[in-house]
Amino acid sequence: MTNELYPSHIADLLSKRAELTPERVGLVVAESAATYTYRELNARANRLANLMRSLGVGKGDRVAILAQNSVVYVDLLYGLAKIGAILAPLNWRLTARELSYIAADCAPRAIVCGPEYAGVLAELRREVDIDIVLGIEGAQIEGGQSYEDGVAAAADAEPERPPLNSEDICCILYTSGTTGRPKGAMLPHRQVLFNCINTVISWGLGADDISPVMTPMFHAGGLFVFLTPLFYVGGKIIMARSFDSEASLALIQRERCTVVLGVPTLFQMWMASPSFAAADFSAVRYFVSGGAPCPVSLIHAWREAKGGVLRQGYGLTEVGVNCFTMSNEESVRKIGSVGHPIYHSRMRIVDGDGRDVVRGETGELIIWGPHVCAGYWRNEAATAQALRDGWFHTGDMARQDDEGYYYLAGRYKDMIISGGENVYAAEVETVFLEHPAVGEAALIGLPDAHWGEVGQMIVVTRPGRTATEEELLSFCRARLARYKVPKRVVFVEALPYSPYGKVIKAELRQRYGSDAASTL
Ligand code: AMP
Numbered sequence: 001m002t003n004e005l006y007p008s009h010i011a012d013l014l015s016k017r018a019e020l021t022p023e024r025v026g027l028v029v030a031e032s033a034a035t036y037t038y039r040e041l042n043a044r045a046n047r048l049a050n051l052m053r054s055l056g057v058g059k060g061d062r063v064a065i066l067a068q069n070s071v072v073y074v075d076l077l078y079g080l081a082k083i084g085a086i087l088a089p090l091n092w093r094l095t096a097r098e099l100s101y102i103a104a105d106c107a108p109r110a111i112v113c114g115p116e117y118a119g120v121l122a123e124l125r126r127e128v129d130i131d132i133v134l135g136i137e138g139a140q141i142e143g144g145q146s147y148e149d150g151v152a153a154a155a156d157a158e159p160e161r162p163p164l165n166s167e168d169i170c171c172i173l174y175t176s177g178t179t180g181r182p183k184g185a186m187l188p189h190r191q192v193l194f195n196c197i198n199t200v201i202s203w204g205l206g207a208d209d210i211s212p213v214m215t216p217m218f219h220a221g222g223l224f225v226f227l228t229p230l231f232y233v234g235g236k237i238i239m240a241r242s243f244d245s246e247a248s249l250a251l252i253q254r255e256r257c258t259v260v261l262g263v264p265t266l267f268q269m270w271m272a273s274p275s276f277a278a279a280d281f282s283a284v285r286y287f288v289s290g291g292a293p294c295p296v297s298l299i300h301a302w303r304e305a306k307g308g309v310l311r312q313g314y315g316l317t318e319v320g321v322n323c324f325t326m327s328n329e330e331s332v333r334k335i336g337s338v339g340h341p342i343y344h345s346r347m348r349i350v351d352g353d354g355r356d357v358v359r360g361e362t363g364e365l366i367i368w369g370p371h372v373c374a375g376y377w378r379n380e381a382a383t384a385q386a387l388r389d390g391w392f393h394t395g396d397m398a399r400q401d402d403e404g405y406y407y408l409a410g411r412y413k414d415m416i417i418s419g420g421e422n423v424y425a426a427e428v429e430t431v432f433l434e435h436p437a438v439g440e441a442a443l444i445g446l447p448d449a450h451w452g453e454v455g456q457m458i459v460v461t462r463p464g465r466t467a468t469e470e471e472l473l474s475f476c477r478a479r480l481a482r483y484k485v486p487k488r489v490v491f492v493e494a495l496p497y498s499p500y501g502k503v504i505k506a507e508l509r510q511r512y513g514s515d516a517a518s519t520l
Contacts, residue, residue, distance in 0.1 A: 008166040008370075009189035013196075013232060014078040015158060018042035021207070021234045027071060030212070030240040030251050034071075038234070041074060047151045048079030049159040055110065055132050055150075059084030059162040062106045062172065064130075065218070066090045066099070066121060067114030068241045072136055072147065073217040074227075076112065081170045081189065084162045085109075088172045088184070089218035092116070093421070093481040096123035102174050102182050103128040106377060112147055115139040166190035172377050173220055173317045176415075180426035184377030185318045192228060194370040195320040198342040199229035202325035207234040209258045209285075214240040214248045215266075215420070220317040221291055225261045229322075245269040249279050256283035261313075263291040263420030264452050267298055271305065281308055286328060288313040290321065292417040292452045293408060296336045303332075314338040314408060319392050320371035323347075324406060337405040345369035347406070348391070349398050357399075362409045365398035366391040414505065416445035416453045421483045423455060425505075428486065431479050432457055437467035440495050442503045443486060444513055455486035458508055460495055 017026065022039035029035075036044070057063060063085055065076055073089070080087050088106045090099055092114075103111075103124055110132035113121045118139050125133075133144035171187040199205060211226035227237050238255045240248060249270055252260055262270070267289055270276055281287075287302075290313035302310045311331040315321035326339025341347045348356055349363040357363035372392045375383030386393050395413030398406055414425040425443040432441035440460040445453035461467060469489040476485045490512055496504045 007164060007189075008193045009081070009164040009168065010078070010170060010192050010228075011082045011084075011161060011164055011189070013081075013193075013228075014038070014042045014045050015082075017231060017234055024207075024234055025236055026231055026234070027074060028236065028238045028255065029071065030214075030238050030247070030255075036071060036074075038231075041071075041078070041231075043156040044071065044075045044151065045079035045082060046156045046158055047154040048075040049082040050157070051150045051154040052080065052085060052110065053083055053159055054154065057083070057085050057109050057132070059164075059168075060086065061109040062086045062088045064088045064090050064103065064106070064108040064111040065113075066092055066117045067112065067136060068092070068116065069213065069217045069222065069239055070114075070136070070241065071239070072112060073223070075151065077171070077223065077228075082159050082161060084164050084168055086169050086172055088174075089223075091174070091216070091218045091481070092120075093216075093483060095479060095481060096120045096127075097479055098182070098481060099124050100127035102184070103130065105182070106172055106174075106184055110134065112136060113139050113141060113144070164189065166193070167374065169374060171223075173218075175317050176422060176424035176427050180424065180430040182427075183379055183382050186374040186377050188374045190370050191320055191373055192224065194344055195224050195322060196229045196232035198320070198344050198371060199225075199322045200233050202342045203229075203259070203322065205229055205233055205235060205259065209233070209235040210238065210255055210283075211235070211259045211261070212238045212240060212248060212251055212255070212257050214243045214251075215261065215263070216242070220315070220321045221261065221263075221420075224321045225288070225290065225313075225315075226259060245273045246275060249273055249275050252284065253280050258283055258285045260284055260287045262287060262289055264289055264294045264298055265292075265419040265450060267294075267302060267310070268450055271301065276305070279306070281306055284308060286311055286331075290315060291420040299335055312336070312338050314396075314406075316392075316394055316396075318373040318386065319367045319369075319394070323367065323371075326405075330405070334401075334403075334405050337401070337407050339405060341367075341406070342371075345371060349400065354388075359400050359404075360402065362397050362399040364412055365394045365396045365406075365408075367394060368392070414443075416443070416455055418445075418448075418453050418455065418483050419451045421481075423484045428455060428457065428476070428480065428484055431476055432459065432472060434479075435467065435472060435475050437461050437465035438472065439463075439465075440503075442495055442505060442508055444505055444509050446487065446513060448487075455484070456512060457486040457489045458495065458512055459489055459491050460493065461491065 017038040134147040172184040286309035324338040397410040439462040
């Protein structure tokens with residue numbers, strides 16, 4: 001995309017809010033009930049920007065964060081944008097080994113760390129040098145300085161601004177990939193801005209809307225589904241440190257939340273909560289389920305229990321989190337659909353040769369628009385594969401019905417989604433193959449009522465070697481985040497291969513997957 005006359009960057013978004021609605025509360029911290037007006041939020045972002053500048057962080061530098069949800073994410077997201085630096089949030093569910101790979105890849109100039117992760121950070125720093133370390137909430141970190149003290153001592157005037165344009169990167173979010181190694185999706189300023197515009201227009205958000213953020217802010221969902229769009233229109237965010245089903249139900253009612261995001265597993269957890277039956281959602285205009293396929297049975301069950309609107313949303317870190325829109329009426333009439341593409345967006349459904357399929361047929365969903373990312377950080381091969389002529393290839397299967405409504409219909413990419421977290425088969429298989437007893441390994445997903453899917457690893461041992469299921473699982477646990485560790489391991493004599501030498505997962509799923517699972 002070209003450099004427009006009026007650059008669509010996000011550096012001014014909070015400053016503008018502070019000018020328009022300085023005394024409106026933009027953020028409430030769920031646990032402490034601390035409130036921040038837009039004037040205060042902007043002042044904090046300015047202080048953070050000035051602090052970072054004084055520490056030598058400049059345009060294009062990466063700043064990582066490894067912490068639970070807090071106002072610090074807001075400081076960093078908006079403050080770093082003001083000086084053209086790049087926010088690189090780290091998933092705290094990952095092991096030090098996984099984090100080291102990511103830190104080596106994006107080479108952050110600075111890292112901000114919460115008290116719970118000081119130990120992991122120490123391990124990570126044995127592998128990767130990071131110049132500047134800031135501890136939040138009293139985190140004891142060797143050579144680190146206090147984030148709060150640094151921010152408090154910095155000036156709250158708008159920082160000196162480097163030239164910025166819409167293509168400058170403001171955020172790198174890591175996702176796993178088909179090669180088994182994480183890839184950093186580069187989000188330019190324009191993507192974040194257009195996600196605000198698209199969401200506000202298509203989802204009808206206004207200044208009176210209130211939304212909880214209780215999913216992790218290291219993911220695109222926490223940062224961009226409601227937070228940035230609501231700050232754009234002057235709405236209010238209630239931020240919870242982490243997810244707790246009882247506490248979040250109470251929060252939604254107490255704060256009179258109007259728009260609420262969950263992943264299917266969260267909706268399941270809410271429905272299983274003792275306080276669900278009595279929960280009063282009268283303030284909620286709609287719930288949105290995203291991040292994973294939402295079973296139609298779940299939508300029915302929710303509606304029967306509570307009435308109200310539960311819509312299905314769809315998005316991807318790489319193309320912005322909110323890609324579709326549907327009205328309340330459509331969410332009932334077209335249950336199972338994700339609706340129509342969001343306002344500033346184009347979509348196609350194509351076959352293996354890139355030709356549009358006939359309406360009604362299933363193909364790959366590809367997306368074009370100002371909300372599409374700029375590719376992957378220092379990974380031209382992955383960028384070229386995903387972004388072709390500006391069209392992002394999602395790896396998801398979709399179809400349209402005769403009225404043009406879109407439905408997600410599975411995945412081409414070899415990935416399972418467990419509790420809303422993506423697990424790429426290649427990454428887990430690579431770890432299994434590092435075990436001396438494992439000759440071949442293939443991961444498939446098993447449907448799971450709670451998590452949506454769980455992993456099942458099909459293993460062929462090396463000749464003359466044996467291993468137990470528990471041995472392999474604990475080997476895996478030491479190397480991968482818990483959510484990536486398969487639920488079970490099945491040992492077989494041989495895997496089925498296609499003539500091209502690829503494991504035929506469809507056959508494995510048939511043999512060892514859902515239908516067969518009960519007999520294993
Ligand atoms: P992430 O980048 O972590 O947001 O994951 C994006 C992936 O989640 C997509 O490529 C889909 O495979 C999956 N996903 C998100 N929303 C839905 C949905 N409503 N239905 C099916 N899959 C979804």
